[in-house]
Amino acid sequence: MTGRSIKVVIADDEPLIRAGIRMILTSDPGIEVVAEAPDGRAAVELARAHQPDVVLLDIQMPVLDGLSALAELRRAVPAARALILTTFGERENVLRALSEGGAGFLLKDSAPGELIGAVRAAAAGDAYLSPGATRHVVDQLASGREAARGEEARRRVAELSERERGVLALLGEGLSNADAGRRLHMSEATVKTYVSRILAKLECDNRVQAALLARDAGL
Structure with missing residues (x-):
């Protein structure tokens, strides 16, 4: 996004x-709020018109x-x-959103810096989960999966190289590229290359889906 x-x-x-989020985001000179929507239908139409990099979606909206x-x-x-x-309180909906390709979730009471960081991470192609919640969300979703899904996950992961599986395991822990690189x-650039390769091989849309697959596979 340079x-x-x-x-x-x-x-x-x-x-x-909306006003609070706009105020926080526009304090960063590298972020531009191009539109605000009061409901989900308007959000889709405005996104079609403005072609944004990131859309912040409240789960509970009318229309x-x-x-x-x-x-x-x-x-x-x-x-x-x-x-x-x-x-x-909306955790179950969050799990659905992540499994359906959302770039992550952010709590409404998050600190301003976290909001900006989440938007920047999403724009860069990374998934974002509020700190401290990654393991909880992944564990909760993984715990409800059937054994057959675990077998499928292990089959897909088996196609990865040993190094790729190591990187995938760290994604399952919610580590950033920088933290995985240190581990x-x-x-960080090498880890990012591995992550891109892993997502392609596993046919995952984003890091969150790869992390869920890692947990299903028992990594």
């Missing part, structure tokens, strides 16, 4: 929430809820990355 601002659409039915908007957004603007705005004594 050379131009990250374009963002904010979708939330509460005007005060079209966040999860339905996510599905339509992926069809209408496949290059846009969707970050889900949520509370801990494996590799540069």
Whole structure:
């Protein structure tokens, strides 16, 4: 995302929430809020019109809820990355969103710096989960999977090289490229190359789906 601002659409039915998010994001000169939507339907239409890099989607919205908007957004603007705005009380919806290709989730009471970091991570092609929640979310989803899905995951992971499986295991722990690089004594750029290769081989849309697959496979 070098050379131009990250374009963002904010979708939330509460005007005060939208205003607060806009104020935080626009404090970063590299981020531009191009539109605000009060519901999921408007979010999809505005994203189609503005072609943003990132869309912040509240789960609970009128007309079209966040999860339905996510599905339509992926069809209408496949290059846009969707970050889900949520509370801990909506955990089940978050799990659905992640498994359906959302770029991650962010709690509404997150610190301003975390919000900016999440948008930048999503724009860079990385998935983002609020700190401390990655293991919880992945564990909860993995625990409900059937044995057959574990077998399928192990079959797919078996196609990876030993080094790729090592990187995938760290994705399952929620580590960033930089942290994985330090753990494996590799540069961040090298880890990023491995991650891209892993996503392609496993046919995963993003790091979150790869992390879920890693946990299903028992890595």
